[in-house]
Amino acid sequence: MNLLDNAVDSMTGTIRVKGLVANGDHRLWPAESVEAVVTLSIERSAVTIPKTAVQQSERGWYAFTVKADHTVDLRMIKTGVEAESKVVVLDGIRPNEEVVVDGQLRLRPGVKVSIARQAGALMQGTFQ
Secondary structure, eight states: OOEEEEOTTTTTOOOOOOOOOOOOOOOOOOTTOOOOOOOOOOOOTTOOOOOOOOOEEEEEEEOOOOOSSSBBBEEEEEEEETTTEEEEEESSSTEEEEEEEEGGGGGOOOOBBEEEEOOOGGOOOOEO
């Protein structure tokens, strides 16, 4: 990396970086702008849930989990890094627990839901 601009663009949340890269197949042109994602670390055992499952109240962040009897439980959660459409949950949800990603405004603990599977194994709560 040759240059790192320390100013964050408030419109896009991005920073400018200037660097030299190998370009053996000549796909890049001089002074061309590209979009890149820099992976700082990988957390192999992290619990992740869809961003749409995360809600906020005056007490903090929470998500609804679906119990074995198809009722929901409100869990206060501590969130970590967000990436694309997922968020890391540092505390409050265990691995393999299912969460509600739609219709949370009508939920409260103990409400029974039916599960509709979607692409990518996400779920949606429908009320019975």
